[in-house]
Amino acid sequence: MICLLAFLCTLLFPGGLVAFSLEQPSVVVARMGSLAILPCKASTKISYIHWYRHQEHTAPQRILRLKVSGFSVHKDSVLKADKIIAIKDKDVTSDSLLVLKLEKNDEAVYYCAAWYSWYNKVFGPGTVLRVTDKNPDEDIPPKPTVFLPSITEIKVHNTGTYLCLLEDFFPDVIKIDWKKKDDKTVLQSQQGDTMKTKDTYMKFSWLTVTQESMAKDHKCMVKHERNKGRVDQEIDFPSISRSMCM
DSSP: OHHHHHHHHHHHSSSTSSSOOOOOEEEEEHHHHHHHHEEESSSSSOOOEEEEEEESSSOOOOEEEEETTTTTEEETTTOOOTTEEEEEEESSSSSEEOOOOOOGOOOOOEEEEEETTTTTEEEEEOOOEESSSSOOOOOOOOEEEEEEEOOOHHHHHEEEEEEEEEEHHHHOOOEEOOOOOOOOOOOEEOOOEEEETTTEEEEEEEEEEGHHHHHTOOOEEEEEEEEEGOOOOEEEEEHHHHHHHO
C-alpha cells in the first residue's frame, strides 16, 4: 500500500521537492500504421530511464527500462517486442520512445521516469498519444458557440451565466480559462467533460457572474495544441448589462 501511494504521488506531483525534473511534450499525434516518437529529457545526467503506459480504467504499467549510460534495453512483457523501441541521446540526459505500427489501442498517456536518488523516483508530466487516420498536421482548432445569460436568471437570481461550447477540435488536449477583459486574473469557472464526436471532440465551460461584475466584459481563453502560432484563442463575452440591451 505504501509503495502504491508513493507511486501515485509521483504521478500527481512530478519532481517532488527536488530540483531534478523530466520534460515531455503534452501531446503527440501520429497517423495510424506509422510510428510515434515520444521524447523525454532529464535536467541532469542519469543512468536509467523507465517508460510507463497508462490507459483509461487500468493501472499504469511499465513497458521498458533503458540504460542511458551504456545501451541496454529491458522490455517488460506488457507489449509485443516489435511494438516499442527506445533510443538514447548522446548527452546522456534524454531518450525517445518509439511506438511502432500504430493502432487505436496504442492511445494512452506515456510517462518517462528516473531514479534521482535511491529513494526518489521522479516522473515526467506524461505525453498523450493520439492515433488518427487523418493527416496529423491538419489544423483543427476548436469552433466556439457563445451562449449569453437568460433574462430570468438575471432578474430572479442577480447573477448571469456565460456558456462557451467548443466543438470539432482534435486532439482532445485542451485548457479553458475565464478572465475579465483587460485583467489577467483567472476566474473560478466550471467545465464539462471532453466528449468524442466521431473523429473530433467537444467540450463546454461556463462562468457565473455576480451582480458586482455584471457591468464588466469577460473572455474565455482556450489553449489548444492546434492553436495557430500557439496563441491562445480569445472568445469575447459582452457585459451582462450590454447583452440585455442587445
